[in-house]
Amino acid sequence: MVVILYQRGCGAVAKRAAADLVKGFSDHVKVALIAASSSSSSWPVDSSWDALLIVMFDGKKFPDQGNLFVSQYLKTKTARRNAYSGGN
Numbered sequence: 001m002v003v004i005l006y007q008r009g010c011g012a013v014a015k016r017a018a019a020d021l022v023k024g025f026s027d028h029v030k031v032a033l034i035a036a037s038s039s040s041s042s043w044p045v046d047s048s049w050d051a052l053l054i055v056m057f058d059g060k061k062f063p064d065q066g067n068l069f070v071s072q073y074l075k076t077k078t079a080r081r082n083a084y085s086g087g088n
Helices: 011-024 064-084
Strands: 002-004 032-037 052-056
Touching: 002 011, 002 064, 011 032, 011 052, 052 064
Parallel strands: 002 032, 002 052
Antiparallel strands: none
16 A cells, blocks of 8 residues: 655645556555645554555645654554564
8 A cells, every 4th residue: 555645735746646656556556645734643554564655745844743644654664674574
């Protein structure tokens, strides 16, 4: 799964990127769009080893909710990597 986390003002670009990914991978990849200002701080489905986060922003202050989402994603990926590698 690919999640595109986008900042206000980047929604149209995020939607085009999502459509391009779905088309480019012939519908073999699921793409979710999440506004960085939303209250969601968790991945939309159980995160797997191949989960990808794309963050679209315009250089203005990124919403705290979006930062929380990114932090949670990195925490989950680090824990998963450590579990697979024995903590190394």
